[in-house]
Amino acid sequence: MSRTTLIGRGAVLLSLLALAAFAQTTGKFGDAALGTQRYDDFERPTACAACHVDIARQHEQAMMSQAFTHSWDEIEYYELAVPHAEKDPKVAGVKAGCNGCHAPFSFLAGDVPPQRPAAKTRANEGVSCDLCHTVIKGHGDPPFNFSWEVAPGKTKQGPRDNVESPYHKTQFNAFMKTGDFCGTCHNEQSPYGVYVKATHLEWREGPQGKGGIQCQDCHMPPAPGRSALMGGTRPDVRQHLFHGAHDPGKVGGVIEVRIHPAVREVEPGESLKLTAVVVNAKAGHKVPSGSAEERVLWLHVEAKDAAGKVYHLRVDRKGFEGEDYTIASDALAYQDIGDIKGIPDFPGLKRDGMVPAGDRIFRLPYLDPKGRMTIAQWNTASFGPDYRLAPLQAVSETYTWQLPGAMPAGPLTVTATVYYSRLVSSVAEYLKVPEEEWRPITVNSHVTTVNILP
Ligand code: HEC
Ligand code: HEC
Numbered sequence: 001m002s003r004t005t006l007i008g009r010g011a012v013l014l015s016l017l018a019l020a021a022f023a024q025t026t027g028k029f030g031d032a033a034l035g036t037q038r039y040d041d042f043e044r045p046t047a048c049a050a051c052h053v054d055i056a057r058q059h060e061q062a063m064m065s066q067a068f069t070h071s072w073d074e075i076e077y078y079e080l081a082v083p084h085a086e087k088d089p090k091v092a093g094v095k096a097g098c099n100g101c102h103a104p105f106s107f108l109a110g111d112v113p114p115q116r117p118a119a120k121t122r123a124n125e126g127v128s129c130d131l132c133h134t135v136i137k138g139h140g141d142p143p144f145n146f147s148w149e150v151a152p153g154k155t156k157q158g159p160r161d162n163v164e165s166p167y168h169k170t171q172f173n174a175f176m177k178t179g180d181f182c183g184t185c186h187n188e189q190s191p192y193g194v195y196v197k198a199t200h201l202e203w204r205e206g207p208q209g210k211g212g213i214q215c216q217d218c219h220m221p222p223a224p225g226r227s228a229l230m231g232g233t234r235p236d237v238r239q240h241l242f243h244g245a246h247d248p249g250k251v252g253g254v255i256e257v258r259i260h261p262a263v264r265e266v267e268p269g270e271s272l273k274l275t276a277v278v279v280n281a282k283a284g285h286k287v288p289s290g291s292a293e294e295r296v297l298w299l300h301v302e303a304k305d306a307a308g309k310v311y312h313l314r315v316d317r318k319g320f321e322g323e324d325y326t327i328a329s330d331a332l333a334y335q336d337i338g339d340i341k342g343i344p345d346f347p348g349l350k351r352d353g354m355v356p357a358g359d360r361i362f363r364l365p366y367l368d369p370k371g372r373m374t375i376a377q378w379n380t381a382s383f384g385p386d387y388r389l390a391p392l393q394a395v396s397e398t399y400t401w402q403l404p405g406a407m408p409a410g411p412l413t414v415t416a417t418v419y420y421s422r423l424v425s426s427v428a429e430y431l432k433v434p435e436e437e438w439r440p441i442t443v444n445s446h447v448t449t450v451n452i453l454p
């Protein structure tokens with residue numbers, strides 16, 4: 001054997017050792033993990049799909065596989081976040097940081113900003129199998145800002161002990177079964193140090209979190225079957241559904257509403273008081289949660305008299321501080337879009353978009369460093385009042401209505417409807433976000449009647 005072959009072999013061995021070492025954890029997490037791995041250290045979801053067919057097909061339909069590619073993410077990142085990061089040193093970190101949760105492989109590979117989705121780089125894989133299944137632990141209490149730590153390689157972290165796979169090793173990992181695992185990305189702090197995404201914190205403080213019901217129990221419920229083609233049949237295979245705000249079936253019914261009048265009979269010209277009760281009956285966190293800066297959840301109440309005339313009822317004020325943010329009006333907001341895009345004297349956009357003036361909005365107003373409402377969560381320095389719906393809690397709204405002096409006798413039908421839109425319509429239209437990203441859906445509605453006396 002020649003000396004050069006020996007050296008060659010030594011080099012190969014060394015580089016294999018280096019690879020093995022590299023495939024272990026670097027001990028880094030969060031911002032410090034930027035550029036500590038290579039794309040090639042992670043497998044593509046197509047590799048896993050060969051055996052984990054159903055899980056792969058489910059995950060393809062879930063938003064986390066599209067966290068980098070879907071249109072609103074692309075627009076917000078490239079048209080607002082990146083230009084803003086390049087001009088304002090305070091938020092410079094988000095150019096890389098957005099990818100820590102939305103395109104973790106590109107973040108770990110130091111490929112930031114990645115090319116646009118059309119370039120089909122591996123950033124497009126979003127939050128994929130080999131990211132979640134190589135997370136060995138999380139950091140921080142609470143966890144936030146992608147504070148997971150990965151050890152890519154042939155060992156996949158999973159929820160079971162003693163599982164056999166012909167393709168990879170498996171390692172039981174109790175952390176994966178906890179809401180804290182999800183919290184590494186579902187809590188976010190802005191560069192101003194405030195929690196601009198707090199789904200995990202809301203859950204932890206709520207009845208489901210306190211009762212030990214994990215995120216996985218609602219978003220990855222177990223079903224009998226097999227998780228892999230040659231795997232064992234099990235009573236409780238975790239489904240990778242992860243459906244949330246983008247699934248009308250998940251959002252539909254999530255808020256319940258009932259409305260009743262104080263009296264069943266009134267005369268025209270009298271005052272009528274109605275009470276609507278809304279309940280977050282099914283979510284394990286507030287609604288809206290997560291990207292609350294851009295979601296709009298509102299209650300609309302209308303009455304229709306016996307002749308078919310429709311009246312819009314305005315919600316009664318409760319008088320708490322900052323309440324104006326929670327009652328739809330023609331106010332303008334989002335002026336920071338002008339700062340970011342360099343448009344002088346940008347007046348702003350309609351704060352409440354298409355929501356009729358006088359309707360109650362269940363929201364948490366995000367305020368930029370100048371105190372103006374913003375949809376740029378990374379540019380958030382403080383908040384208005386948190387008027388969202390907490391899990392398993394009800395809120396009542398009253399409507400005091402001075403009836404017109406002349407009204408037809410007979411039944412007056414009052415309808416309370418809860419609507420949900422993922423993105424305030426004025427912002428969506430201004431930034432040309434496709435309508436399917438923000439078209440409102442009806443969450444629930446309820447009807448009551450009052451008899452108008454002659
Ligand atoms: C050649 C087939 C095959 C391929 C390819 C494959 N797996 Fe598996 N995997 C299996 C089998 C079989 C099991 C065992 C399932 C069982 O018995 O429940 C398994 C189990 C698992 C488990 C569960 C471990 C546990 O603790 O419960 C995880 C997680 C997993 N695979 C992730 C992956 C990921 C991620 C990929 C792609 C990088 C992948 N697998 C590719 C066959 C495969
Ligand atoms: C957002 C993180 C995440 C992604 C992405 C993800 N998984 Fe999982 N997966 C989990 C968690 C968490 C569990 C365990 C849930 C539990 O048991 O509480 C799990 C469980 C599994 C299991 C074991 C199921 C069982 O009950 O036996 C397999 C196999 C698996 N995943 C494969 C995959 C494959 C393949 C992909 C990509 C197509 C994928 N996962 C994508 C988080 C993820």
Ligand code: HEC
Pocket residue numbers: 063064066067068070073100101102104127131132181182183184185186215216219220242243244245246247
């Ligand atoms: C690596 C970061 C990361 C981890 C870990 C993670 N998520 Fe996500 N998740 C995201 C991102 C980013 C999105 C936003 C996707 C998009 O752009 O719409 C998201 C979106 C979601 C959605 C919303 C889907 C919709 O229809 O709107 C649900 C539900 C969800 N994740 C559940 C979970 C659960 C449950 C876990 C833990 C088992 C988890 N996630 C772990 C990053 C993560």
Ligand code: HEC
Pocket residue numbers: 179182183186199200201203204208209213214215216217218219243244245250251254282283284285286287288289290291295
């Ligand atoms: C008791 C069941 C339950 C639990 C527990 C639960 N969720 Fe949800 N989640 C829901 C329901 C129902 C929705 C749909 C309503 C909505 O979009 O707010 C939802 C919606 C979401 C959304 C979309 C929120 C929005 O408004 O954009 C995300 C993200 C999410 N869940 C993540 C999580 C994470 C992360 C955890 C754990 C920290 C968790 N969920 C715990 C039931 C649950």
Ligand code: HEC
Pocket residue numbers: 072073076077081094097098099100101102144145146184185186187188189197244245289290291292378422437
């Ligand atoms: C700590 C993790 C994390 C960071 C950092 C992060 N995001 Fe997200 N992002 C999420 C999660 C989780 C969701 C889903 C929340 C929900 O469904 O309510 C989300 C949702 C979104 C959505 C809404 C998707 C939709 O269709 O509703 C957009 C747009 C978005 N992020 C853009 C960004 C941009 C731009 C940045 C950087 C300035 C960023 N994100 C930073 C975790 C993160």
